[in-house]
């Protein structure tokens with residue numbers, strides 16, 4: 001199943017548009033000279049190979065000049081092999097993809113075929129979105145994931161914590177056109193309407209602005225009663241509020257909710273809140289548990305991959321004081337990183353055991369398509385599941401209508417996750 005796939009992935013993950021700052025959801029134009037300089041910086045030690053490549057190139061120009069007409073200048077596969085970067089592929093497994101164990105090893109009902117069918121249906125819906133440039137909000141991958149899961153589960157009530165301009169509210173509405181939504185968000189989305197596109201839903205109860213209440217403090221019994229909901233299994237909660245996910249899980253558990261989606265499920269060493277991905281990054285999980293030894297294979301691989309993927313972290317970044325690698329440099333972050341508390345490895349381990357004791361299903365949305373198709377430059381595919389549309393399947397990518405979308409919409413993937421909490425006592 002999708003849940004537990006090894007990252008044997010094909011293809012090139014190298015984009016010319018690489019850009020080192022984190023604001024790159026909007027691509028700035030980079031002059032050719034700057035690109036060349038950046039490229040040179042990245043490939044420093046590979047100079048002898050490049051010289052060899054150039055020599056070969058000149059020889060080939062001399063010998064087959066008329067064939068050159070057909071050589072595309074945008075040919076990452078062959079260039080990668082010349083530069084000797086092709087062997088990055090074999091490192092994928094060494095890095096690996098941590099995941100959370102569930103109590104009975106169950107997984108989701110849907111298959112990759114269902115996801116493909118969903119994608120075909122969702123692309124035109126996404127094209128009609130009211131907020132076209134959702135910078136700092138969800139991109140295509142997570143919008144699809146939220147819509148797909150919503151439509152599959154068919155909840156009678158949708159609750160979201162953190163709505164920003166309302167894009168996620170709109171996505172939930174596309175998933176379930178006639179069901180009520182409850183939205184908890186400090187700033188009412190209508191405030192954004194004054195400045196530009198935003199979405200305010202007609203069938204949504206907003207706890208926003210002066211009426212804002214934190215998820216923890218809502219009287220859920222009252223809210224459910226108001227909407228005539230008697231079965232918690234019919235409620236879907238979507239968290240996009242940058243809070244410690246363990247804290248949110250415990251609050252949801254207390255209210256009895258069973259179906260939860262978390263937007264930003266950051267990888268170890270990254271992000272502004274403690275995430276499930278971080279919690280489940282444990283030595284007994286393949287791809288989990290790390291060593292801060294600076295001379296290790298992992299350190300070498302991380303250093304290399306960091307040059308290609310903006311969100312990849314090397315050992316220096318991964319490890320905090322006293323070799324603390326869990327969470328973010330040994331910290332459990334919360335509330336947009338306004339709070340960060342150092343925790344011991346023992347506490348971190350305990351958290352994962354707790355999570356396992358209440359989990360029926362842990363399912364990370366795979367990226368929609370491989371990076372050679374989407375040209376995304378942020379997440380490291382070596383730390384993500386196999387994409388729904390794998391690298392090299394350009395025909396399928398095009399058939400699904402994905403070529404019509406702007407490249408920047410593929411730059412927001414952070415391992416969105418669906419959790420199903422087990423029934424009490426099961």
Ligand SMILES: *[C@@H]1O[C@H](CO)[C@@H](O)[C@H](O)[C@H]1NC(C)=O
Pocket residue numbers: 178179180202203
């Ligand atoms: C709200 O939902 C109800 C059904 O639950 C539907 O009859 C009504 O038309 C919806 N109102 C709006 C404004 O969408």
Ligand SMILES: *[C@@H]1O[C@H](CO)[C@@H](O)[C@H](O)[C@H]1NC(C)=O
Pocket residue numbers: 271272337340
């Ligand atoms: C998070 O907070 C810590 C401590 O205040 C700070 O050192 C770190 O740079 C912050 N990280 C981000 C990404 O804001």
